[in-house]
Amino acid sequence: MFGIDTESIVNFEQDYYAMEDYQSNIPRWCPGCGDNAILTSVQKLCRDEQLPPEKTVFVSGIGCSSRFPHYMKTYGFHGLHGRALPIAEGVKMHRPDLHVFVNMGDGDCCSIGTAHWIHAIRYNMNIVAMMHDNGIYGLTKKQASPTSPRGLKSNTTPQGAFLDALNPTLTTLSVTNVSFVAQVVEWIPEVLHNVIKAAYHHHGFAFIRIMQRCPHFTPTIFNELLQKPDNIMMLTHPNGLQLSEGVGKLYKNQQEHDPSDMVKAREYATLSDKFAVGILYQNENVPCYEDIRRPKRIFTPEMRQEALEKEFDKFSVQPAS
Amino acid sequence: MKTLDQNKPNGGDNGSAAAENDAFLNTLTAIGEEFEGKGGETATAAAEDSTLTAHKESPLLHLPEVPPALTATEASNHFANLLLFFLSGIRPKAYQKQDYRIDRLTPVLLHAYRDATAVRYHFPLFLSQGAEGLACQPLKSLVDKLAETHCAADDEGQRLKRILLAVESRIKSQLDQSNTGSLKQQWQTAADAVLSTLNLTAERRKDIAARLNTIAETLPDAGELYACHPRVPLLLLQNAQQSAWDTHATRLAKEMHELIFRLEGLLGSEAQPDDPGRTENHSEAALSDPALGELDADIFAEIVSESQPVSLLPEPRRERIRAAREVIAQMQKKYGLVEPGSGRTGAAENAPVRTCREALNRYYERRADLTAFFKAVRIARLEVDNRYREDKHDPYFAGFNEHYLNHREMTAFPPVILHLQSGSLNDADKALLIEILASDMPVKVLFQIDQICESAAAVDPSVNSHPGRQDSLTEPHTNSSTALALNAWTARLPQMALNLQNSYVFQGAIADPEALLEAYQVGLAFEGPALFAVYHPRHAGDDSLAQYINAAAALEARLLPGFRCQPDLGSGLAERFSIGRTPQNDRRWPENELHYQEDSTTETAMMAFTAADFLAQEESLSSQFLAVPRTDWPPQMLPVSEYLDLSEGKRNEKIPFILMAGEDGLLWRVVPTQDVIRLTYQVAANWQALQELGGINNSHVAAVLAAEKERLETEKAREISDLSEQHHAEMAQTVGQLTEEIVSRIAAGLLSEGSATAMPAAPPVPRPAPKKAPAASPAESPAPAPAEAEVEEEEALSFDEPYIDTPLCTSCNDCINTNKAMFAYNENKQAIIKDINAGTFRQLVEAAEKCPVRIIHPGKPKHPDEPGLEELIKRAEKFN
Structure with a gap:
């Protein structure tokens, strides 16, 4: 800013935050849970970007994934079921200087919180929203969620789920004012990290659907992707995701995709035999509600x-008088 | 260049083209336009417009009739008389008459601009605050735009256009009285006045009034008109400064407002409710009905009144915050740092000062304010971010002084504006001014030059004995005793400042107000001191055109060349220095076409406008010139610009002259004194120095170029001679060989009877031996080696050693939970093998089996005596 800026602030010591500075409790997720990978990625992001813990907020709803704020040594808000987004919007509205992250599960976001989800996209506030999609209600011990694949046997659908799963990526892409949509799997840490980083740097509402294994209730639903790397289609672009040599060697099925192309993005969101990983859509020009x-x-x-x-x-x- | 030679042959065809002079002075390009339109309207229209076309065309420039040729004696007499005047300034007896004074003459190139009512120029100047900041434009371009939009090409439209021009002319004369006024108001008055002078029917008057009203509505609402008067340079500067400060202050005010808001938030976080709030009644009122059913208001009030929250802020911190807030608020008030519309004050803080001492004092005061202000701001910022550490920051702020401020902070408050008049500069100011310009203080100096040259006697009475003057020849009742000198300060101060190299320097004249405003805006934004030297003539009386013409002529004649130097553009002269605003800056003198009549023939000549031409129109110097009629022109006369090109020796045989014209358009040759020529020469030399600085006709470059050209030419000449020698040698050789071959062929033909085809087989040209390929090309041979080595190396690894694909680890804790000593996380929280000996091979295999992303590779067991090894190796196989 003119006249007075960061130069005016005396900085005697460069505060440096290490990974440990963002870790609070030992996660109580099951061993082998994919949420661990997401947590690590986010902590790494905080460290790399040196986000001041006192200026960072994690907001969540209810569910396994929503325990996320407990494991971050930052501010956090463990909210009501499905209501993570309105809380986060309130925080951002009043304190635009804070870095706001939202973690919610597939049940949280796509079932009870659907209305908030749709409007959060439309409001396009500068928030990173991570949807941990394990296709099941894990915390309440295995009930079918909107993203459960058809035929998945659960406590509520002992005969197998009746309906085809909801496609959250496509849904997000079709809402007014959408500005950032990405899809990623949690077991490729580098890609996960890069996508979260891109989402953090995006000015607007960044929605990431993260495919997350539940070792207990849905250990096999991602087998097709885990065992056959070619089923994962990496969407790369100079403006989007870029792969390191190692990952590139492992995941050979790569496709260049310009994130500004909405039509292609919708196409990639609806692939039936493959699963697209990367930044599907990004548009920096959508105005933010708080602005x-x-x-x-x-x-x-x-x-x-x-x-x-x-x-x-x-x-x-x-x-x- | 034509020189209007009197020996031009008589006669020629009878051309009738009007002599016009429309291309003079780039700064005055629009001047040639005149207010009245051309003829060709109907009788009614002409009658309507009669008041609009009152202006008469200025008389044509013409040479007097060719006189009879001079005899040798006459010529030598005239030459002697003029030489006497040239050398001494004494008027010879023959030229004592009033006719030979130049008071009623104008330099020929200025002749066309004598009638103020007919000329449109940069003034009145319209100054307005637009969306893109402060802007100025001449009223004439505003009127032109209006005419373009509202006046059609038909007769009616053109009549309306003439009315608009009449309104403009009217505004001009109105402003000659008042000097300044708002555009709308002036326009309305002028339009009414013009309308009342028109000879119109009632209906037509109504119609034209309505159309004028429509046009008046499209005029910008805000904005001031300025006539060309001596306060304009300062007014423009103040406006530019106010405009820059408004933008800056709004931003700063917003920041301060937020900062104070946050500081108050800190102080207010522990605010105590007032005592009345703790009373029982108040509690009862505060609690709603259902709550009252379950709560006892008395007890509630008791609890509330007893529970005094402990103060959260330690006393020193609270004091610090209060003090910072106090200082910021005080400065906000003092410098008007409030958002627009909230009644900004503080303008008085920035009234221009008149002496250097005052400027310094104000600067020191402002610097103290800045130091206090930014100390408070920095403390406040730290406090707001909760980063103030007393052990470290207390000593820092205890020693806080102006050296701690960065450049942008130093310029956060409005700069000091110092207004100096060249005529009234005293010695103390002279010394301090240099000090200011050499420093890095943001002091902006408007140095208004009101007189370029004055008699040496006025500068210093002791300079009575000018070296070039011969006192014995001085005639008492002429004014030639005053020797001429460029006013040392006016002419040199901006150039001296230029050499200091750390201040923004601009030199220009009021005749180019757009350049002036631009210079103000850049100079005000410049971090250090700025000097704006602006020429505004003092002696031209109230006639604003005369002042304007004088200023423009000074620019043209290089007496006060326009230049600017902006040190923050770069370290080289090419980046920081420019003479771009001086007209025709690649020439020594600007040259313009002059049309004149001789024997009813229109002639065109190129005329240079020299410093001598400028000086000739200065009233106080009229005694330095002598007008000579055509009958007395000796053949030795030469225009000044050509005279200056002569070498010293040749000048003695010549007399320089300039051309001037009387009101009737008659051309006179005017001989200046030696002093004027010396001054002209000085001006030319000074201008050349500036040109060289500006990268035009640089003498160093020219010398290097000449030397380089000579070197290249010699080199090339040598090359050519070498080549031709070589060529000759080759020719001789080839001819020799050919002769030999022909002779041998003839001989062979003769020897082998009848077989004309038999030619001596040319010896096979020995092919150049193929370059011996290096036995082992250094570029190729070593390459395969590392590849092989890699393969070997890879084979050597052979998966016997256990390892983890750490970058692929998803941090799921499975391996860590198996054996914390064996597995650990790295700094990215991804698994590594910490100590392979800390656990068994079985644990390693189990961890590999558990790992959801299958990145643990157990390898071969380290200790062969572990039980069940065979089975484990089998299980480990699929992970290796």
Whole structure:
């Protein structure tokens, strides 16, 4: 800013945050749970970007994945089922200077929280939203979720799920003001990290669907992808995801995809035999709600009082002098 | 270049083209336009417009009739008389008459601009604050735009256009009285006045009034008109400064507003409710009905009044925050750092000062304010971010002084504006001014030059004995005793500042207000001191055109060449220095076409406008010139610009002259004194120095170029001679060989009877021996080796050693939970084998089996005596 900027602030010591500075409790997720990989990736992002813990907020709903804020040594808000997004929007609206992340599960986001999800996309606030999609309600011990594959036997669908799974990526892509949509699997840490990083740097609502294994209830639903790397189609682009040599060797099925191409993005979101991984769509030009709505000036309580009293004065009866 | 030679042969055809002079002075390009339109309207229209076309065309320039040729004696007499005047300034007896004074003459190139009512120029100037900042444009271009939009090409449209021009002319004369006024108001008054002078029917008057009103509505609402008067340079500067400061202050105010808001947030976080709030009644009112059923208001009030929250802020911190807030608020008030519309004050803080001492004092005061302000701001920022550490920051802020401020902070408050008049500069100011310009203080100096040259006597009475003057020849009642000198300060101060190399320097004249405003804007934004030297003539009276013409002529005549130097553009002169605003800056003097009549024939000549031409129109110097009629022109006369090109020795045989014209358009040759020529020469030399700085006709470059050209030429000449020698030698050799071959062929033909085809087989050209391929090309042979080595190496690894594909680890804790001593996380929280000996091969295999992403490779067992090894090796196989 003009006149006064960061140069004016005396910085005697460069605070440096290590990974440990973002780790709080030992996660109580099951051994082998994919949420661990997401947690590690996010902690790595915080360290790489040196996010001040006091300026970072993780908001979640209810579910296994929603224990996320407990394991981050930052501010956190473990909210109500399906209500992570409205809380996060409130935080961002009032404190635009904070880095806001949202972690929710597939049940949280695509079932009880659907309305909030749709409108959060439309509001396009500068938030990173990670949907941990394991295709099951894990915390409540195996009930079918909207993203459970058809035929998955669960406590609520002992005969197997009746319906085809909801496609959250396609849904997100079709909402007004969508600005960032990515799809990724948690077991390729490098790609996961790069996509979360891109989402963090995106100015607007960044939605990432993360395919996450549940070792207990849905250990096999991703077998096709885990065992046959060619079933994963890596969407690469100079403006999108770029692979390291090692990952490139392992995942040979690569396709160049320009994230500004919405039509192609929808095509990749609906592949039936393959699973697209990468940034499907990105548009930096969509306005953010907080930028549009943020008041141009801050009003102190005194100013508010003054204005109110001015209004009240119009109705007061003056004693005759 | 034609020189209007009197010996030109008489006669020629009778051309009738009007002599016009429309291309003079780039700064005055638009001047040639005149207000009245051309003829060709209907009688009614002409009658309507009669008041609009009152202006008469200026008389044509013409040479007097060719006089009879001079005899040798006459010529030598005239030459002697003029030489006497040239050398001494004494008017010979023959030229004592009033006719030979130049008071009623104008330099020929300025002749066309004598009638102020007919000329459109940069003034009145319209200054407005637009979306893109402060901008200025001449009223004439505003009127032209209006005419373009509202006036059709038909007669009616053209009549309206003439009315608009009349309004413009009217505004001009209105402003000659008031100097400044708002555009809308001036326009309205002028339009009414013009309308009342028109000879119109009632209906037509109504119609034209309506159309004028429509046009008036499209005029910009805000904005001021300025006539060309001496306060304009300062007014423009103040406007530019205010505009820059407004933008800056709004941003700064917003930041401060937020900062104070946050500081108050810190102080307010522990605000205590007032005592009345703790009373029982208040509690009862505060609790709603259902709550009252379950809560006892008395007890509630008791609890509330007893529970005094402990103060969260330690006292020193609270004091610090308060103090910072206090200082910021104080400065906000002092410098008007409030958002627009909230009644900004503080303009008085920035009224220009008149002496250097005052400027310094104000600068020191402002610097102290800045130091206090930014100290408070920095403390506040630290406090707001909760980063203030007393052990470290206390000593830092205890020693806080102006050296801690960075450049941008130093310029956060409005710069000091110093307004100096060249005529009234005293010695103390002179010394301090250099000090200011050499420093890095943001002091912006407007140095208004009101007189370029003055008599040496006025500068210093002791300079009475000018070296070139012969006192004995001085005639008492002429004014030639005053020797001429460029006013040392006006002419040299900006150039001296240029050499200091750390201040923004601009030199220009009021005749180019757009350049002036631009220079102000850049100079005000410049971090250090800035000097704006602006020429605004003092002696031209109230006539704003005369002042304007004088200023423009000074620019043209190089007496005050326009230049600017902006040190932050780069370290080289090419980047920081420019003489771009001086007209025709690649020439020594600007040259313009002059049309004149001789024997009813229109002639065109190129005329240079020299410093002598400029000086000739200065009233105070009229005694330095002598007008000579055509009958007395000796053949030795030479135009000044050509005279200056002569070598010292040749000048003695010549007398320089300039051309001037009387009101009737009659051309006179005017002989200046030696002093004027010396001054002209000085001006030319000074201009050449500036040109060289500006990269034009640089003498060093020219010398290097000449030397380089000579070197290249010799080199090339040598090459050519070498080549031709070689060629000759080769020719001789080839001819010799051919002769030999022909002779041998003839001989062979003769020897082998009848077989004409038998030719001596040319010896096979020995093919150049193929370059011996190096036995082992260094580029190729070693390459395969590492590849092989790699393979070998890879084979050598042979998966016997256990390892983990760490980058693929998903941190699921499975292996860690198996054996914490054997497995661990690296700094990225991804698994590595920490100590292979800390566990058994069985654990290694189990971990590999558990790993959901199958990245643990157990390899071969280390200890052959582990039980069940065979089975384990089998299980491990699929992971290796």
